[in-house]
Amino acid sequence: IPGKDMTSSIDLELQLYGELLMTGKRGSIVAIEPETGEILALISAPNYNPNELVGRVRSRNYTALYYDSINKPLFDRGILAEYPPGSPFKLINALIGLQEGVISSATTLTCRHGFHFGSLTVACHCKGGPLNLKQ
Numbered sequence: 001i002p003g004k005d006m007t008s009s010i011d012l013e014l015q016l017y018g019e020l021l022m023t024g025k026r027g028s029i030v031a032i033e034p035e036t037g038e039i040l041a042l043i044s045a046p047n048y049n050p051n052e053l054v055g056r057v058r059s060r061n062y063t064a065l066y067y068d069s070i071n072k073p074l075f076d077r078g079i080l081a082e083y084p085p086g087s088p089f090k091l092i093n094a095l096i097g098l099q100e101g102v103i104s105s106a107t108t109l110t111c112r113h114g115f116h117f118g119s120l121t122v123a124c125h126c127k128g129g130p131l132n133l134k135q
Contacts, residue, residue, distance in 0.1 A: 009038035018043040028077035044077040
């Protein structure tokens with residue numbers, strides 16, 4: 001087919017490793033090269049075998065995937081899902097704190113069920129109480 005060449009920035013080894021990590025899980029992994037913005041890996045889980053959507057059983061298989069309301073394999077979590085903006089930054093800040101020696105793996109923080117500023121509260125999803133980095 002005539003057209004222009006397309007170059008993918010996906011790192012195959014990283015993509016396959018991400019898919020392995022997401023086996024049996026729901027969620028996504030998006031790895032971005034900070035200097036260029038290139039997408040190195042884009043994983044959405046659970047996924048499905050696209051070969052199930054060809055041939056005589058296409059309609060039946062698509063219907064089963066479409067109505068899977070628990071796993072939602074047709075929903076591309078890496079592109080379409082919305083996550084609270086603070087959640088990824090907790091990991092980044094923790095890594096910076098560890099690297100700078102400001103915190104250790106034994107450091108605990110007390111969760112007050114969200115961030116409070118004046119009358120504004122941005123709630124979190126944790127159980128509260130003292131939490132370490134693993135929790």
